[in-house]
Amino acid sequence: MNIQKLELLSPDIPAQQAFYAKVLELPAELNASSLIVKAGETELVFSQAPAGFSGAYHFAFNIPSNQFESARQWISARLPLLHDISGKEVFHSNTWDSDSVYFLDAAGNVLEFIARHTLQNPMDGEFDSRMILNVSEIGLPSEDVVGLAIEICSKLGISTYKQEANENFTPVGDENGLLILPKMDRIWMPDSGVPARMLPVHVWGQAGGRPWEVHGVPYEIAV
Numbered sequence: 001m002n003i004q005k006l007e008l009l010s011p012d013i014p015a016q017q018a019f020y021a022k023v024l025e026l027p028a029e030l031n032a033s034s035l036i037v038k039a040g041e042t043e044l045v046f047s048q049a050p051a052g053f054s055g056a057y058h059f060a061f062n063i064p065s066n067q068f069e070s071a072r073q074w075i076s077a078r079l080p081l082l083h084d085i086s087g088k089e090v091f092h093s094n095t096w097d098s099d100s101v102y103f104l105d106a107a108g109n110v111l112e113f114i115a116r117h118t119l120q121n122p123m124d125g126e127f128d129s130r131m132i133l134n135v136s137e138i139g140l141p142s143e144d145v146v147g148l149a150i151e152i153c154s155k156l157g158i159s160t161y162k163q164e165a166n167e168n169f170t171p172v173g174d175e176n177g178l179l180i181l182p183k184m185d186r187i188w189m190p191d192s193g194v195p196a197r198m199l200p201v202h203v204w205g206q207a208g209g210r211p212w213e214v215h216g217v218p219y220e221i222a223v
Contacts, residue, residue: 067123076089139182
């Protein structure tokens with residue numbers, strides 16, 4: 001499964017352009033109503049949010065499996081990393097066999113660099129923005145996590161990832177494309193203070209060679 005295009009809302013498009021072009025050093029093209037960012041294999045689009053919009057998204061970028069420490073140094077030289085209540089900034093998952101760091105973009109979205117050691121995707125050299133491989137996760141909070149997981153898995157022909165579905169937190173998909181389903185208002189890792197809110201989103205991808213979309217609020221899943 002993969003995420004080919006991700007469209008989100010943002011209240012300040014020029015600020016987002018400055019962040020993605022200057023901090024993450026990604027190609028970021030501004031047009032009349034949106035910002036188009038090329039993040040490896042994924043097109044990331046920020047459209048102008050309506051007046052009164054509030055809330056923040058969570059999404060993750062895959063980085064090469066052997067580049068985590070270099071990526072951590074690269075991003076931490078540019079902006080503060082998020083930490084948990086104990087002050088920890090690096091997060092290893094035995095279950096996922098991965099390492100992550102988290103940070104905020106100009107709109108307060110919770111971003112993640114994740115090195116998934118189950119993937120055979122090493123790259124040589126020191127980390128730079130060309131090693132941002134793709135958007136591999138998007139958060140889709142819900143009031144009925146298990147029901148949403150069942151619907152997505154049934155329509156897309158995929159399964160939950162590394163766990164059974166539960167009402168607090170359920171990922172579905174695989175290492176190159178995960179839909180992260182937390183209970184609404186659950187705080188995004190790592191003690192970010194940012195609650196998971198149901199926000200308008202449009203995601204395009206493929207699963208098993210078939211195209212799929214998730215869009216709107218409440219979410220609509222189409223194949």
